[in-house]
Amino acid sequence: MNLFDFIENNEARDVRLLQLLLAASTPGCSYQQLLESLQVTPSTLAATVASLQQRLQTFNEAAQIRQCNEGKGRRIFLETKKPILFDGLYRQLLRQSKEYRILATLLEKGKCRVGDLTTELYMSKAAIFRKIKQLNHAMKPYALKIKNSTLIGSEVEIRYLYYQLVLNSYDAKQLAALAETFSVRRYIKRFEKQSQFKFSHDGEIKLSVWLGIALKRHFTSDKRFTDVSENILQQLKSDRLYQLIRNWLFEIAKKHALVLDEFEVYNIYIFMCSMEILDLSKMESSQVQKYLATALPIIHQRNQEFLTALHQIFPAFDAHVSVASQIRIHYSLNQLHHRVQFFNEKLMLLDSFDKPDVFGEALPVDVHNLQALAHRLTTIAVKDRFAFDEVAKRRFAARYYLNLLIAIHEQIAQPVRIGILIPGDWLASGGLVNRMRMALGGVCQIAIEAAETSKTYDLLVTTSELTPARMAADHLYRISKIETVYDMDQIKKLVTSIHHEKQPF
Numbered sequence: 001m002n003l004f005d006f007i008e009n010n011e012a013r014d015v016r017l018l019q020l021l022l023a024a025s026t027p028g029c030s031y032q033q034l035l036e037s038l039q040v041t042p043s044t045l046a047a048t049v050a051s052l053q054q055r056l057q058t059f060n061e062a063a064q065i066r067q068c069n070e071g072k073g074r075r076i077f078l079e080t081k082k083p084i085l086f087d088g089l090y091r092q093l094l095r096q097s098k099e100y101r102i103l104a105t106l107l108e109k110g111k112c113r114v115g116d117l118t119t120e121l122y123m124s125k126a127a128i129f130r131k132i133k134q135l136n137h138a139m140k141p142y143a144l145k146i147k148n149s150t151l152i153g154s155e156v157e158i159r160y161l162y163y164q165l166v167l168n169s170y171d172a173k174q175l176a177a178l179a180e181t182f183s184v185r186r187y188i189k190r191f192e193k194q195s196q197f198k199f200s201h202d203g204e205i206k207l208s209v210w211l212g213i214a215l216k217r218h219f220t221s222d223k224r225f226t227d228v229s230e231n232i233l234q235q236l237k238s239d240r241l242y243q244l245i246r247n248w249l250f251e252i253a254k255k256h257a258l259v260l261d262e263f264e265v266y267n268i269y270i271f272m273c274s275m276e277i278l279d280l281s282k283m284e285s286s287q288v289q290k291y292l293a294t295a296l297p298i299i300h301q302r303n304q305e306f307l308t309a310l311h312q313i314f315p316a317f318d319a320h321v322s323v324a325s326q327i328r329i330h331y332s333l334n335q336l337h338h339r340v341q342f343f344n345e346k347l348m349l350l351d352s353f354d355k356p357d358v359f360g361e362a363l364p365v366d367v368h369n370l371q372a373l374a375h376r377l378t379t380i381a382v383k384d385r386f387a388f389d390e391v392a393k394r395r396f397a398a399r400y401y402l403n404l405l406i407a408i409h410e411q412i413a414q415p416v417r418i419g420i421l422i423p424g425d426w427l428a429s430g431g432l433v434n435r436m437r438m439a440l441g442g443v444c445q446i447a448i449e450a451a452e453t454s455k456t457y458d459l460l461v462t463t464s465e466l467t468p469a470r471m472a473a474d475h476l477y478r479i480s481k482i483e484t485v486y487d488m489d490q491i492k493k494l495v496t497s498i499h500h501e502k503q504p505f
Contacts, residue, residue, distance in 0.1 A: 178209070
């Protein structure tokens with residue numbers, strides 16, 4: 001389920017056009033490429049360009065979509081003085097969507113007659129029924145359905161859908177302001193004090209949103225879909241986190257004369273143990289370890305299997321990854337494995353787009369290796385079919401594992417150390433350092449500098465006809481002394497080869 005389930009065809013074309021323009025590796029996209037990618041006529045493309053230009057003006061006045069007929073033929077490109085974030089258009093279209101507003105109304109009110117929706121949305125009954133039919137088709141994989149003016153299905157799935165809609169509808173500042181309006185914020189502070197947990201800023205906002213949704217749905221949900229099996233409750237009877245939440249929640253209920261049941265405790269429990277909301281930097285390691293010890297037995301087993309495989313992949317893991325980072329990795333794994341156990345990741349609205357992963361400082365040359373490792377680790381986890389029985393969950397876990405492996409790799413990976421030696425010409429040496437740094441930056445992680453006799457290098461690039469006896473280097477590449485001409489492709493291949501020799505996998 002993604003944005004295209006909520007918007008009209010012309011709006012979808014605007015979104016796809018912006019995606020193509022933002023993803024273009026060269027300045028702009030060719031006119032013919034856009035016609036083929038969007039599968040439109042020239043007149044429709046012109047209308048789409050004009051429509052997108054108008055939309056962009058609402059949140060980036062400097063943005064201009066221009067056409068150019070020079071060089072490589074007719075091209076369309078995006079020109080702006082400040083970066084354009086795709087999220088801006090995404091949120092704008094999502095909130096304006098009739099489907100979104102129908103869902104938001106039903107989620108908040110529990111039930112809303114078609115006649116009331118026609119008045120609120122300025123639509124005919126026929127149009128409302130058509131939108132409801134489209135929504136039911138989109139929600140069918142999640143066993144959710146709009147029937148008799150209400151949303152029916154698993155209450156956990158309904159709340160998670162509501163949560164995803166809220167998080168994808170507002171930016172960070174808007175979410176923070178929204179969370180301030182929830183009366184539950186003060187009770188979160190009380191829970192922190194009682195449990196000795198510390199929530200991060202974003203974690204507190206997310207928890208506030210979830211609790212706000214829980215409060216609204218408590219009064220509007222169909223109680224037929226809020227049962228928790230006796231078997232699960234029996235398992236959680238001795239769970240420290242569950243009991244902390246239960247005592248805290250029933251204390252609040254008693255104060256405000258609310259009638260709560262075990263489902264509401266369970267609902268908050270699965271959220272807390274599934275989302276990364278704790279600020280580990282403000283907690284003692286013993287407190288975090290105590291929290292991790294509360295993992296469900298099947299989750300604990302999955303965590304240990306993953307960590308065992310991780311140590312096999314990265315033999316230098318313990319030596320190069322700090323204790324604090326190891327705890328953070330264990331915590332992230334724990335939350336992920338609970339999340340795929342309890343929630344339907346098909347409802348990850350924004351993540352449903354085919355966006356490239358953000359690798360940060362990760363190395364392009366290593367990405368394929370890390371992706372293969374991520375899929376290998378996913379295969380290990382898939383042995384437990386109960387948790388990973390859906391393709392969406394496997395893809396979500398594989399992407400999460402990849403980002404985790406990248407973070408580990410950045411701590412363990414050893415850069416290729418390159419020394420530049422041009423005796424008697426420090427200016428040429430400095431210029432070559434800068435040129436090679438730019439040329440090799442996308443190849444792998446490098447540490448490049450003017451060579452010093454006190455250091456050891458993986459590669460020494462020099463004008464000297466003889467390898468300087470006093471320079472310690474594993475590999476040598478000689479360049480012309482007169483014109484400083486060198487074969488960059490050959491150096492790239494050499495650096496890549498050295499890099500692979502040094503990597504921990």
